[in-house]
Amino acid sequence: MQAKNDDKKFQLKLALSKVVKKLHLKTKKSLFLFSSENDIPMSVLSMIERAQKDPQLSTIFKLAESFNIEPSKFIKLICKELPQDFHFIDK
Numbered sequence: 001m002q003a004k005n006d007d008k009k010f011q012l013k014l015a016l017s018k019v020v021k022k023l024h025l026k027t028k029k030s031l032f033l034f035s036s037e038n039d040i041p042m043s044v045l046s047m048i049e050r051a052q053k054d055p056q057l058s059t060i061f062k063l064a065e066s067f068n069i070e071p072s073k074f075i076k077l078i079c080k081e082l083p084q085d086f087h088f089i090d091k
Contacts, residue, residue: 008088010055015081017051019074023067024049037067 035042047053064074
């Protein structure tokens with residue numbers, strides 16, 4: 001069961017990393033500049049972009065704001081990157 005949850009957590013982190021990387025590239029700013037302008041530690045941003053960090057909800061909101069999008073739209077973009085049949089809890 002733990003292995004399934006770990007795989008699902010990784011799928012979520014991977015989906016988030018794809019969205020963050022895509023939106024960050026659109027800013028045409030270096031990781032250092034983007035992180036310092038938006039008060040997000042560069043190490044955290046880098047780890048998110050490499051699917052190595054499961055950020056806190058406050059960081060999700062800060063990222064959405066830094067990309068000038070609503071948090072709900074940001075979550076929807078992440079959901080679009082997940083497999084269609086993705087469910088965190090097996091029923």
